[in-house]
Amino acid sequence: MKIAVLAGDGIGPEVTAQAVKALRAISANNGPQFEMAEAPIGDAAFNQHGDPLPPSTAEMAAKADAILFGAAGTYESDLRPAEQRGGHGLLRLRKQLDLYANFRPVFAFPELLGASSLKREAIEGVDLVVLRELTSDIYFGTPRGRGVENGQRHAWNTMRYTEAEVARVMRAGFEAARKRRRQLCSVDKANVLETSQLWREVAIEVARDYPDVELRHEYVDAVSMHLIRRPRDFDVIVTGNIFGDILSDAAAMLTGSIGMLPSASLNGEGVGLFEPVHGSAPDIAGKDLANPLASILSAALLLRHSLKLEAEAALMEKAVRQVLAEGYRTGDIMEEGATRLGTEAMGDAVAQAILKLKG
Ligand SMILES: NC(=O)C1=CN([C@@H]2O[C@H](COP(=O)(O)OP(=O)(O)OC[C@H]3O[C@@H](n4cnc5c(N)ncnc54)[C@H](O)[C@@H]3O)[C@@H](O)[C@H]2O)C=CC1
Numbered sequence: 001m002k003i004a005v006l007a008g009d010g011i012g013p014e015v016t017a018q019a020v021k022a023l024r025a026i027s028a029n030n031g032p033q034f035e036m037a038e039a040p041i042g043d044a045a046f047n048q049h050g051d052p053l054p055p056s057t058a059e060m061a062a063k064a065d066a067i068l069f070g071a072a073g074t075y076e077s078d079l080r081p082a083e084q085r086g087g088h089g090l091l092r093l094r095k096q097l098d099l100y101a102n103f104r105p106v107f108a109f110p111e112l113l114g115a116s117s118l119k120r121e122a123i124e125g126v127d128l129v130v131l132r133e134l135t136s137d138i139y140f141g142t143p144r145g146r147g148v149e150n151g152q153r154h155a156w157n158t159m160r161y162t163e164a165e166v167a168r169v170m171r172a173g174f175e176a177a178r179k180r181r182r183q184l185c186s187v188d189k190a191n192v193l194e195t196s197q198l199w200r201e202v203a204i205e206v207a208r209d210y211p212d213v214e215l216r217h218e219y220v221d222a223v224s225m226h227l228i229r230r231p232r233d234f235d236v237i238v239t240g241n242i243f244g245d246i247l248s249d250a251a252a253m254l255t256g257s258i259g260m261l262p263s264a265s266l267n268g269e270g271v272g273l274f275e276p277v278h279g280s281a282p283d284i285a286g287k288d289l290a291n292p293l294a295s296i297l298s299a300a301l302l303l304r305h306s307l308k309l310e311a312e313a314a315l316m317e318k319a320v321r322q323v324l325a326e327g328y329r330t331g332d333i334m335e336e337g338a339t340r341l342g343t344e345a346m347g348d349a350v351a352q353a354i355l356k357l358k359g
């Protein structure tokens with residue numbers, strides 16, 4: 001089983017190294033064997049090869065059984081033209097592999113209720129999924145550009161969706177809801193945007209094939225409030241690329257920290273890409289401060305969805321919970337009485353827990 005490891009920038013390599021450690025622990029003592037090969041992406045790739053997604057990286061990723069991704073981009077490259085931006089390498093990879101369905105499970109670990117900045121009673125029992133459309137919307141729509149008109153600088157992007165793009169992610173949402181609590185909340189801004197009107201029409205049409213799933217529609221601005229106020233009311237949220245990007249960072253706080261939120265980007269057939277929801281966190285990079293659990297939990301999703309190793313995925317998740325239950329914390333989820341660990345030590349703790357659980 002081939003895993004392409006694209007660690008990228010900032011804390012990307014630090015947290016990805018811990019996920020690799022966890023995968024090696026799964027392989028130990030006659031476990032499944034993984035062929036892991038690294039390739040450059042993001043600023044690291046641009047600085048080395050003049051391209052944030054070198055052809056050799058794209059090719060290796062396409063041929064792998066799964067991709068473990070870290071983070072791409074830095075504040076310096078973010079403001080350059082697109083082809084020189086680290087993050088653009090990731091956007092291109094998602095597009096090239098047609099990874100349209102990005103699942104971001106938001107689970108309030110009972111072990112972490114005291115670490116959240118939110119009240120225990122507000123987040124207890126939270127278990128929802130944000131399904132973000134990942135290959136279209138205003139991030140990819142054309143025309144886009146900048147210019148000068150009447151002496152004024154202008155800039156424009158295009159929010160664009162086709163009905164096929166909406167229908168396929170909507171189906172993924174209904175299928176996911178069917179395996180959970182059978183509630184799908186479609187999030188749009190149909191009171192303002194043409195794309196959202198199409199989004200809502202298609203949602204209603206696709207819903208006819210899923211009479212067993214309850215579909216409701218909510219506006220994105222209201223959902224950003226309801227997510228904090230009554231998060232237990234959500235099962236699966238399906239939404240567009242930009243709304244999903246923003247809502248899932250907000251939802252991350254229900255888990256205690258953005259360092260806890262994993263993700264799976266899938267297209268139903270080919271290779272899947274697995275990455276923590278957070279970015280390259282330049283403010284803490286190189287300091288052994290980053291929480292690697294989002295990356296480790298992403299590796300668990302990789303085992304489950306791309307490699308079909310359910311038992312091993314569950315074991316990795318159990319190891320994470322055990323380490324939390326034993327009171328180990330990185331700084332972002334620190335609470336009174338807990339033992340503070342750095343990135344590496346947290347990775348070691350999870351790897352050891354995996355080995356112990358395997359017996
Ligand atoms: N998927 C990707 O590759 C993404 C890349 N980015 C890029 O990352 C860079 C930084 O972006 P930001 O907006 O600051 O978002 P960010 O997610 O990197 O950081 C936001 C805040 O969360 C903290 N944080 C993030 N991950 C953490 C972890 N594992 N443990 C503890 N704390 C953590 C950071 O220290 C920072 O204070 C930018 O260049 C941006 O373009 C941003 C989001 C996603």
Ligand SMILES: CC(C)CC(=O)C(=O)O
Nearest residue numbers: 087088090091245277279
């Ligand atoms: C390059 C960005 C769109 C990455 C990001 O913010 C994300 O995937 O959540």
Ligand SMILES: [Mg+2]
Nearest residue numbers: 245246249277
């Ligand atoms: Mg984001």
